[in-house]
Amino acid sequence: MRHHRDDVVRHAIDVLDAYGLADLTMRRLAGELDVRPSALYHHFRDKQSLLAAVADELLRRGARPLAGTAWDEQVVEICSGLRDALLAYRDGAELVSTVIAFGLGASRPYDDLVAALGPAGLGDELTPTAARTLLHLVLGHTLDEQTHLQAGSAGAIGDEPRPRSDFTAGLALVVDGIRLRAVARGSARLDQGA
Amino acid sequence: MRHHRDDVVRHAIDVLDAYGLADLTMRRLAGELDVRPSALYHHFRDKQSLLAAVADELLRRGARPLAGTAWDEQVVEICSGLRDALLAYRDGAELVSTVIAFGLGASRPYDDLVAALGPAGLGDELTPTAARTLLHLVLGHTLDEQTHLQAGSAGAIGDEPRPRSDFTAGLALVVDGIRLRAVARGSARLDQGA
């Protein structure tokens, strides 16, 4: 049976969710598609590109429209939505972190954060910094969280699972720091929780 | 020639720095030590444990005494020192991030941050959250930075390198957010830069 690129990506997500990132190999994926491993190289130049496409699809599936109007509400929505998207598939956080680190894809969340931060008036220098800081927080936290959630099945010894409020609290720290800079340029109120 | 554990770790750091994390394989390391790969399993139960020991040694070499007295000075020192330690060896940030994600070692920076944050009076719930948030920022940022620094030699297309001030600015954001919570419990001044 013949496939095209989208079939491969869909099957790759299934393999990811069922077996984890370490077992998402070209050979295993080819096996699931009932095809020789070399056939995959017709659709993707290498494994990194495949993983980038899988990460993009995972984020696309988790995408939600923004409801809030204020920049800080939107930032919290984007970050929470990203976390939910990462948690929706096994090893989602590890996959997206890897793809972002290699700089081959998964750039949507960063772009969305930059756009949402616009009205905060941080300036052209601080806005990308703030967006990256938020992104690092979400990826790092969710990677931690997902690793600990899955610690039962894997070999790693997990200490206590993260309390539910931990993500929100960490995010609020950073948003407050950003709000302080926005305030310095004279706009939002300082004491609203994130 | 016979080695013990410390020799293996030292050679592993050399291989890491010379060839990168992807080429720090058990087989290559064994080759450098002029030993069969199976000999390494006398010293370490698996590759993860070896990497954990390498990460700990890398952090040990980068350790510096704390000069500051105020908690926010100490936090900035710890984070900057961690960044410097990670940048001192090729793929240092990726190695330490991996080891921390697996929860097998490299816990010193987290412990130091928790200790430094003590006097901020954040409480038992927020202190670990703040420490993790800082750690995620430093690891994420430095991983980004190191990837872009090394982008010339690797295949990944790096966009512009991070501006020098980016790390400091991102760190200041988070420290300000923490300071705000410390202020809420009534201690430090709010307008001191990080």
Added chain:
DNA sequence: ACCTGAACACCGTTCAAGT
């Protein structure tokens, strides 16, 4: 356009046995 067959150059890990 999509795939096979066959190969190349590797991996981590185990385990009995040696000194």
Added chain:
DNA sequence: ACCTGAACACCGTTCAAGT
């Protein structure tokens, strides 16, 4: 205590050739 020899069960990638 530290190591060898040999094997097991895998990897990603290339490339000529097929339909």
